[in-house]
Amino acid sequence: MISESALILRALARHDNDAFSALVRMHQGKIRAYLVRLCRSYDLADDIAQETFLTAFRKLQSYKGEGNFSGWLFRIAHNCFLQHIRKTKRRIEITEQFGTQQELQTEQYDSLSTEQMDLEQALTQLNPDETATITLCHSYGYSHQEVSDILDMPLGSVKSNISRGKVKLQKILTKPNGLEKAS
Numbered sequence: 001m002i003s004e005s006a007l008i009l010r011a012l013a014r015h016d017n018d019a020f021s022a023l024v025r026m027h028q029g030k031i032r033a034y035l036v037r038l039c040r041s042y043d044l045a046d047d048i049a050q051e052t053f054l055t056a057f058r059k060l061q062s063y064k065g066e067g068n069f070s071g072w073l074f075r076i077a078h079n080c081f082l083q084h085i086r087k088t089k090r091r092i093e094i095t096e097q098f099g100t101q102q103e104l105q106t107e108q109y110d111s112l113s114t115e116q117m118d119l120e121q122a123l124t125q126l127n128p129d130e131t132a133t134i135t136l137c138h139s140y141g142y143s144h145q146e147v148s149d150i151l152d153m154p155l156g157s158v159k160s161n162i163s164r165g166k167v168k169l170q171k172i173l174t175k176p177n178g179l180e181k182a183s
Helices: 004-014 017-039 042-058 069-088 091-100 114-123 128-139 144-151 155-174
Strands: none
Touching: 004 017, 017 042, 017 069, 017 128, 042 069, 069 128, 069 144, 114 128, 114 155, 128 144, 128 155, 144 155
16 A cells, blocks of 8 residues: 555646545545534535545645645645535534434444444534534544644634533533533
């Protein structure tokens, strides 16, 4: 298997579509999962993930090798998500639509434990910045500084969002019937 850095070089130097396709296959699962948490909709996450990789392909020459490639992709994904929110002005509708669903798409969650499903449901009750920062730090292992860079958010805001989000998650997950709408 060819290394990520070799694929990046091939994609940059030779405009090799196969190399870029291999990079997409390497990262699409993480990017899509991240966007599902932000969008709270599989279909919308797929659309934004597709836009993310199209944008990455168009802007590949701007990747300077500073930081890791997946961080660069997460930044693009987050920006595509924010563009979608600004363009459609449906942030509240998306949150409410997903939050009022009684049944999650079970085929997407067959392999998740009850605790994981509870956590996923609880994450829907956080604001998008809290969900994004917690997901990048705790699901993908990025440092606070890396999340700050990815989201183009001040480091203090990253830490605050994580802290507030964790407190909210703890309240939601420990409250009897906590996965009903938290007050």
